[in-house]
Amino acid sequence: MEKFKKLAGVAAPMPLVNIDTDMIIPKVFLKTIKRSGLGVNLFDEMRYDREGNEKPDFVLNKTQYREAKILVAGDNFGCGSSREHAPWAIADFGIKCVVSTSFADIFYNNCFKNGILPVVLPQDQADILMKDAEKGANSIIEVDLENQTIASSDGEVFGFEVDPFKKHCLLNGLDDIGLTMEKEDQITAYESKAAQMFPWA
Amino acid sequence: MSTAKTLYDKIWDAHIVHDDPDGTCLLYIDRHLVHEVTSPQAFEGLRMSGRKVRAPEKTIAVPDHNVPTTSNRNDGIDNEESRIQVEALDKNAKDFGVHYYPVSDIRQGIVHIVGPEQGWTLPGMTVVCGDSHTATHGAFGALAHGIGTSEVEHVLATQTLIQKKSKNMKVEITGSLRPGVTAKDITMAVIGETGTAGGTGYVIEYCGQAIRELSMEGRMTVCNMAIEGGARAGLIAPDEKTFEYCRGRPHSPKGASWEMALAYWKTLFSDEEAKFDKVVTIKGEDIAPLVTWGTSPEDVLPITGAVPDPESFSGGKIEAVKRSLEYMGLEAGQKLSEIEIDTVFIGSCTNGRIEDLRAASEILKGKKVKDGMRAMVVPGSGLVRMQAEEEGIAEIFREAGFEWRLAGCSMCLAMNPDQLAEGERCASTSNRNFEGRQGYRGRTHLVSPAMAAAAAITGKLTDVREIQ
Ligand code: SF4
Numbered sequence: 001m002e003k004f005k006k007l008a009g010v011a012a013p014m015p016l017v018n019i020d021t022d023m024i025i026p027k028v029f030l031k032t033i034k035r036s037g038l039g040v041n042l043f044d045e046m047r048y049d050r051e052g053n054e055k056p057d058f059v060l061n062k063t064q065y066r067e068a069k070i071l072v073a074g075d076n077f078g079c080g081s082s083r084e085h086a087p088w089a090i091a092d093f094g095i096k097c098v099v100s101t102s103f104a105d106i107f108y109n110n111c112f113k114n115g116i117l118p119v120v121l122p123q124d125q126a127d128i129l130m131k132d133a134e135k136g137a138n139s140i141i142e143v144d145l146e147n148q149t150i151a152s153s154d155g156e157v158f159g160f161e162v163d164p165f166k167k168h169c170l171l172n173g174l175d176d177i178g179l180t181m182e183k184e185d186q187i188t189a190y191e192s193k194a195a196q197m198f199p200w201a
Numbered sequence: 202m203s204t205a206k207t208l209y210d211k212i213w214d215a216h217i218v219h220d221d222p223d224g225t226c227l228l229y230i231d232r233h234l235v236h237e238v239t240s241p242q243a244f245e246g247l248r249m250s251g252r253k254v255r256a257p258e259k260t261i262a263v264p265d266h267n268v269p270t271t272s273n274r275n276d277g278i279d280n281e282e283s284r285i286q287v288e289a290l291d292k293n294a295k296d297f298g299v300h301y302y303p304v305s306d307i308r309q310g311i312v313h314i315v316g317p318e319q320g321w322t323l324p325g326m327t328v329v330c331g332d333s334h335t336a337t338h339g340a341f342g343a344l345a346h347g348i349g350t351s352e353v354e355h356v357l358a359t360q361t362l363i364q365k366k367s368k369n370m371k372v373e374i375t376g377s378l379r380p381g382v383t384a385k386d387i388t389m390a391v392i393g394e395t396g397t398a399g400g401t402g403y404v405i406e407y408c409g410q411a412i413r414e415l416s417m418e419g420r421m422t423v424c425n426m427a428i429e430g431g432a433r434a435g436l437i438a439p440d441e442k443t444f445e446y447c448r449g450r451p452h453s454p455k456g457a458s459w460e461m462a463l464a465y466w467k468t469l470f471s472d473e474e475a476k477f478d479k480v481v482t483i484k485g486e487d488i489a490p491l492v493t494w495g496t497s498p499e500d501v502l503p504i505t506g507a508v509p510d511p512e513s514f515s516g517g518k519i520e521a522v523k524r525s526l527e528y529m530g531l532e533a534g535q536k537l538s539e540i541e542i543d544t545v546f547i548g549s550c551t552n553g554r555i556e557d558l559r560a561a562s563e564i565l566k567g568k569k570v571k572d573g574m575r576a577m578v579v580p581g582s583g584l585v586r587m588q589a590e591e592e593g594i595a596e597i598f599r600e601a602g603f604e605w606r607l608a609g610c611s612m613c614l615a616m617n618p619d620q621l622a623e624g625e626r627c628a629s630t631s632n633r634n635f636e637g638r639q640g641y642r643g644r645t646h647l648v649s650p651a652m653a654a655a656a657a658i659t660g661k662l663t664d665v666r667e668i669q
Contacts, residue, residue: 015517015520016517016521017516017517017518018397018398018499020633020635022633022636022637023635023637026641027615027616028616030238030616031238031267031280031285031286033241033242033245033285033286034242035242045636045637045641050641074517074521075398075516076397079431080333080635081333081347082239082331082332082347083238083239083349084239084242084331084349087349104398104401104431105401105431105432106348106349109349109352113349113351113352114351163223163225163365164225165221165223165225176355177252177359180227180355180358180359180361181359183227183361186218186219187218187227187229187255187359187360187361190218190229191360197215197465198231198325198462198465199454200453200454200458200459200461201231201323201325201326
């Protein structure tokens with residue numbers, strides 16, 4: 001997995017609340033057996049018309065947001081299904097950080113496995129970044145994972161919380177299967193204890 | 202400090218393989234359910250790193266999302282991508298030696314219906330699946346939740362999951378339900394109360410008299426939609442009904458092992474002194490038959506209500522409601538019982554079990570689907586379908602004018618050919634009314650099976666209590 005340390009880029013504003021995984025990546029694109037190439041279908045039904053033409057008023061179709069690296073979104077982002085196709089599509093598009101007042105649990109977890117940093121901010125701070133994002137290409141937002149800060153283009157700096165283990169993995173691009181494999185002995189020990197206590201399981 | 206534990210605490214503690222000082226735990230997984238959509242990349246990952254499935258005997262795979270529900274499906278799947286996905290699961294199940302119920306097997310069905318039916322899901326277990334509605338299995342007092350594909354690979358390789366504990370929420374439904382009100386209405390009422398993000402960060406334990414009075418099928422319906430309220434999982438403490446349901450299932454314990462399991466299962470309840478971080482109480486008798494009017498499961502109202510005014514909401518929800526009313530083709534103030542529908546879908550892991558089909562058929566007995574309507578029943582598994590045929594329920598549906606399909610997810614998410622057309626309006630017993638969920642620009646109203654049957658008869662969203 002790619003390391004995430006610092007990021008500076010244009011942020012796309014999507015103030016809508018409850019942006020669900022069906023909006024992020026509609027189910028027709030779940031039929032793939034690969035992880036890559038989903039970026040063109042990110043927000044597909046909002047982004048293209050039935051004939052596949054871009055809808056000019058959708059945020060990611062506007063010139064200033066085509067290279068967006070950050071997304072600032074309304075409350076409860078990523079609700080719905082567990083499909084990891086959602087973060088795959090976001091990352092493949094080039095967005096590496098999503099800011100919201102809250103995220104759905106499974107989506108939040110899935111982000112970290114794919115080099116995306118989800119940042120939770122209180123409403124007033126998220127509002128400031130949303131306004132900033134609306135300014136378009138001239139407003140560069142900066143994210144610093146090591147120091148857990150996000151800065152608006154005007155230099156206003158907000159701190160954010162992130163789980164230390166998840167932070168460690170993201171900073172170092174670690175694959176957690178490898179880390180867990182190192183605990184193989186403990187897993188085996190648990191299994192023999194469980195075989196006594198819960199033989200039916 | 203009190204040593205009183207919630208049910209969630211007890212299950213959690215029994216599965217800790219390793220815990221770090223910061224609260225990160227390695228949790229052991231007892232059952233891993235797998236379907237064709239969220240697993241191919243995980244198996245591919247195993248192959249690429251030369252890893253095996255650690256516990257194939259605890260891993261159960263079944264194709265459900267993509268499978269056609271028409272009778273000719275054993276001839277093969279037309280859609281090439283769907284076929285490739287199902288074939289990939291066929292191959293992965295074989296190569297890695299996990300339990301498998303292929304399309305041709307009578308036991309095939311929606312993964313969350315097959316698991317309990319086959320006795321894979323048992324009280325006190327940890328159950329995961331690359332699917333958010335894994336919450337369903339919480340009805341057994343099992344800690345069950347959805348995971349992403351990277352985590353599917355993690356569980357396949359290690360039979361564990363890296364987790365941090367959630368907070369405890371208690372949702373108590375007091376008293377009894379009124380006639381015409383069902384488990385689906387309970388679970389929608391809870392989401393209406395807490396919102397779709399209200400459960401974020403929590404595991405919910407549902408309790409109270411109305412929950413106790415539900416059958417296992419009803420309890421699964423309630424837990425199924427815990428995820429729609431944002432919760433990590435939903436739980437219901439096991440009781441005699443749970444034990445009865447589990448007894449004699451193909452993979453439930455037998456003999457001395459059963460007795461040992463039973464003794465343990467009886468310890469699975471929240472201690473009286475246990476502390477919950479949040480408590481929500483709803484009176485069972487206050488719950489009416491509910492419908493959704495918008496494109497979020499929190500957009501629920503009693504069938505006697507009217508479409509709300511966007512301006513009656515606050516913050517970002519105002520824009521979201523405007524957008525969803527436009528999408529749904531509805532006007533503020535319109536009576537819900539006057540909304541005309543085109544299609545009825547009965548099925549899904551929320552409401553595709555035998556009791557759901559019984560409830561709908563009770564309403565349909567001797568009646569006909571309104572002229573010009575499309576009405577479809579998709580049993581949750583091949584065994585549910587068989588039982589419904591034996592009980593004469595299938596016949597009632599057919600005579601009323603319903604299509605009687607083979608098992609799968611079907612129009613719950615419309616990955617197979619069962620889809621709504623643009624603008625088509627559906628009364629559906631599934632769990633999500635998101636934009637495009639049941640087909641591009643299709644419009645979904647979530648309801649209980651009885652309400653879906655009532656709507657099929659009148660052609661409108663209808664208060665089931667008014668159907669004689
Ligand atoms: S029936 Fe619907 S919600 Fe349930 S597993 Fe299938 S697609 Fe998901």
